[in-house]
Amino acid sequence: MxxxxxxxxxxxxxxxxxxxxxxxxxxxxxxxxxxxxxxxxxxxxxxxxxxxxxxxxxxxxxxxxxxxxxxxxxxxxxxxxxxxxxxxxxxxxxxxxxxxxxxxxxxxxxxxxxxxxxxxxxxxxxxxxxxxxxxxxxxxxxxxxxxxxxxxxxxxxxxxxxxxxxxxxxxxxxxxxxxxxxxxxxxxxxxxxxxxxxxxxxxxxxxxxxPALAPIITLVKPPEELAGVSLRAVSFIGSAAGKQASRRGDVLFTHRGLSGPAVLSLSRDIAELFRSAGSCDLFVDLFPGQRTEELQEELLRDAGKNGSRMVRKFLQSCPIAPPDGLSGEAPNGTIPSGLVPFIMRIAGLSDNLQWSGLTREKRVALLATLKRFPAGSVKTVPLDQGxxxxxxxxxxxxxxxxxxxxxxxxxxxxxxxxxxxxxxxxxxxxxxxxxxxxxxxxxxxxxxxxxx
Ligand SMILES: Cc1cc2nc3c(=O)[nH]c(=O)nc-3n(C[C@H](O)[C@H](O)[C@H](O)COP(=O)(O)OP(=O)(O)OC[C@H]3O[C@@H](n4cnc5c(N)ncnc54)[C@H](O)[C@@H]3O)c2cc1C
Structure with a gap:
């Protein structure tokens, strides 16, 4: 033939x-x-x-x-x-x-x-x-x-x-x-x-x-207590070499790093930042709908009314502001109680601190943590898992x-x-x-x- x-x-x-x-x-x-x-x-x-x-x-x-x-x-x-x-x-x-x-x-x-x-x-x-x-x-x-x-x-x-x-x-x-x-x-x-x-x-x-729509694996695994904790309607931020990318939505701490809709959505940009800079730090803005000054006013208002209230109690009952224009899609959350001890620790506040004991310096540290909670550094964004x-x-x-x-x-x-x-x-x-x-x-x- x-x-x-x-x-x-x-x-x-x-x-x-x-x-x-x-x-x-x-x-x-x-x-x-x-x-x-x-x-x-x-x-x-x-x-x-x-x-x-x-x-x-x-x-x-x-x-x-x-x-x-x-x-x-x-x-x-x-x-x-x-x-x-x-x-x-x-x-x-x-x-x-x-x-x-x-x-x-x-x-x-x-x-x-x-x-x-x-x-x-x-x-x-x-x-x-x-x-x-x-x-x-x-x-x-x-x-x-x-x-x-x-x-x-x-x-x-x-x-x-x-x-x-x-x-x-x-x-x-x-x-x-x-x-x-x-x-x-x-x-x-x-x-x-x-x-x-x-x-x-x-x-x-x-x-x-x-990688795209992929989970992110962090250099240091999230603490055991955070694995499974989900943050609703926050802003997820990747930052490397002076460049920054962010996405609104939900973020989930996993045993190996981060996942959830906002993380998956931003993973392509994060992978690019990581590739070009060789490292990429991750943050969460817990109050994406409020500027730092607005959030500060809210803290001061509550502190003025309830001086003996513990800061951590306030945080536990504090709703995360819904992202602009997303109400209905992303329901208001509260800061999960599992996250509160980490916020306090990172801001350098003692567990039993009351509003009345919050100095200006401590308030600035708390605001900085709420607006830019450090969520780890990228180890890898796995291409095969996207x-x-x-x-x-x-x-x-x-x-x-x-x-x-x-x-x-x-x-x-x-x-x-x-x-x-x-x-x-x-x-x-x-x-x-x-x-x-x-x-x-x-x-x-x-x-x-x-x-x-
Ligand atoms: C876990 C997961 C969940 C997802 N969920 C959603 C979702 O809910 N909604 C959504 O919109 N998207 C979702 N996606 C994405 C979506 O499935 C893909 O984007 C889409 O299926 C791509 O279709 P495609 O036909 O281009 O490629 P594929 O579906 O990848 O098809 C390519 C095909 O080519 C065949 N092939 C490759 N090489 C050869 C070869 N040499 N010879 C013969 N055959 C070959 C492969 O076997 C495969 O069957 C998800 C993806 C994953 C992995």
């Missing part, structure tokens, strides 16, 4: 059966059918390393799967993608396939979704992440997509106008290629950066993968209106392989679905009836 004869031919080949790859394949079929290309004349195949598709969807949202976020595409872009160039890049995709499109698509497959007051959208009660994957299984069957599982692509190269894709002993000639191999976090789910290597060989620049990874295919080299490579015609990218990173709240899955849809919708479809 000649080499040519041994080569399989596929019209549209998708590498990676995650959220982006599955939607890309489904969208490509829809586009082909719209153009009256019979299914038999346009083969669409997904090659997936794992034994089943959607490994990350299954573990998303702790198994509940926060599929998207309520709101218009503009609202999702503003809330979910804080870096301007990433937001701009994703604009076309999020309008091409919106959160409502996703919810409608899932509902047609019998999976109803419902939004929570904080905007996160989950499958309705009684349903969970596996139901989302099953819905995509059905969609792929309806679209006559062939999903080949336990099939790892080892190399991809350009041959003439097509692509030569190698998996095991098989050599596949693909007219169009969509790389949807994901990021590099949670490598046990199959996403190990293979697509980035393939793209590099095509001449693409890769922005080095870095819900996502930042970095990936440089956005400048991808057409945002089609997801096609600007360097290699017929090559498309979708999902987390691209250099964007969304916030927590369903934004990352929505971006994977939307970029997948746009890539599939835009892919060049020749169809065998047409080109022969």
């Amino acid at each position: 000649s080499l040519e004869a041994a080569m399989e031919r596929i019209d549209i080949l998708v590498v990676g059966g995650g959220a982006a790859g599955m939607l890309a394949a489904v969208a490509a079929r829809e586009a082909a059918r719209k153009r009256q290309i019979p299914d038999k004349d346009c083969s669409i195949v997904i090659l997936e390393r794992n034994a089943a598709p959607g490994a990350k969807i299954r573990i998303s949202g702790g198994g509940r799967c926060n599929v998207t976020h309520s709101g218009t595409p503009g609202e999702l872009l503003a809330k979910g993608f804080l870096r301007r160039e990433e937001e701009r890049f994703l604009r076309h995709a999020l309008y091409a396939f919106t959160g409502s499109d996703l919810v409608r698509m899932l509902a047609l497959q019998g999976v109803q979704c419902e939004g929570r007051p904080d905007g996160k959208v989950f499958p309705a009660a009684g349903l969970a992440a596996p139901d989302i994957v099953r819905a995509f299984d059905r969609l792929m069957r309806e679209a006559r997509i062939s999903l080949e599982a336990s099939c790892t692509v080892s190399s991809v190269e350009r041959v003439g106008d097509a692509f030569l894709v190698i998996t095991g002993e098989r050599r596949i000639n693909a007219s169009s290629l969509i790389l949807a191999t994901g990021g590099v976090s949670y490598p046990s789910t199959g996403s190990r950066g293979d697509g980035l290597l393939f793209a590099r060989r095509f001449g693409h620049n890769i922005v080095k993968p870095s 819900e996502i990874s930042a970095g990936g295919i440089s956005l400048r080299e991808v057409n945002p209106k089609t997801m096609e490579s600007r360097l290699v015609p017929g090559l498309y990218f979708a999902g987390e392989i691209l250099d964007y990173a969304g916030e927590i709240g369903g934004f990352n899955l929505q971006a994977a679905f939307s970029t997948g849809w746009l890539a599939g919708e835009s892919v060049k479809i020749v169809g065998r009836g047409q080109d022969q």
Whole structure:
């Protein structure tokens, strides 16, 4: 048999059966059918390393799967993608396939979704992440997509106008290629950066993968008594070499460092600060809604009324001010009683100090601690433990209106392989679905009836 004869031919080949790859394949079929290309004349195949598709969807949202976020595409872009160039890049995709499109698509497959007051959208009660994957299984069957599982692509190269894709002993000639191999976090789910290597060989620049939505491990472990203590509606701050980044939200002390929404959200900036400065100190502003002078007035007011009150009692009953504009999303907390002894110690105040004994110097120390509670120094922000990874295919080299490579015609990218990173709240899955849809919708479809 000649080499040519041994080569399989596929019209549209998708590498990676995650959220982006599955939607890309489904969208490509829809586009082909719209153009009256019979299914038999346009083969669409997904090659997936794992034994089943959607490994990350299954573990998303702790198994509940926060599929998207309520709101218009503009609202999702503003809330979910804080870096301007990433937001701009994703604009076309999020309008091409919106959160409502996703919810409608899932509902047609019998999976109803419902939004929570904080905007996160989950499958309705009684349903969970596996139901989302099953819905995509059905969609792929309806679209006559062939999903080949336990099939790892080892190399991809350009041959003439097509692509030569190698998996095991098989050599596949693909007219169009969509790389949807994901990021590099949670490598046990199959996403190990293979697509980035393939793209590099095509001449693409890769922005080095870095952690995002990841916990932070501190040089010194938090004291045992603090592990598990959660601070509500505070401002989490990273500071290194004169630069500072902060995020409002909840912070959780863990056995190894810090986690919780504000920490996960800021972890990408913290990792960057840490990388450039070699160290990064972490702080918590317990009263982000009040300037130091306002807080001082509150302390003085209480001290004036209750001179014999113990400072620690005041702290225990003192609500943490809700962040501006976030009331409803982040309910008022109080300073957890577990934190109070640490505040007293760091401010240099004795346990039984009363308001009447608080000198000006001590008051300044207390205010400084409340506005900048030291929460440790970064040891590492683990790339593999992030819900996502930042970095990936440089956005400048991808057409945002089609997801096609600007360097290699017929090559498309979708999902987390691209250099964007969304916030927590369903934004990352929505971006994977939307970029997948746009890539599939835009892919060049020749169809065998047409080109022969
Ligand atoms: C613990 C956790 C919780 C999360 N929770 C949420 C959430 O609730 N909401 C949300 O919006 N986002 C969440 N995310 C993020 C979200 O799951 C991802 O951003 C999204 O799934 C990425 O989709 P993708 O298709 O781009 O990549 P992936 O889902 O990573 O899919 C890539 C696929 O490509 C396959 N592959 C890789 N290389 C090859 C190869 N060489 N050959 C064949 N196949 C290959 C992989 O096996 C994998 O199946 C979470 C992530 C994690 C890890």
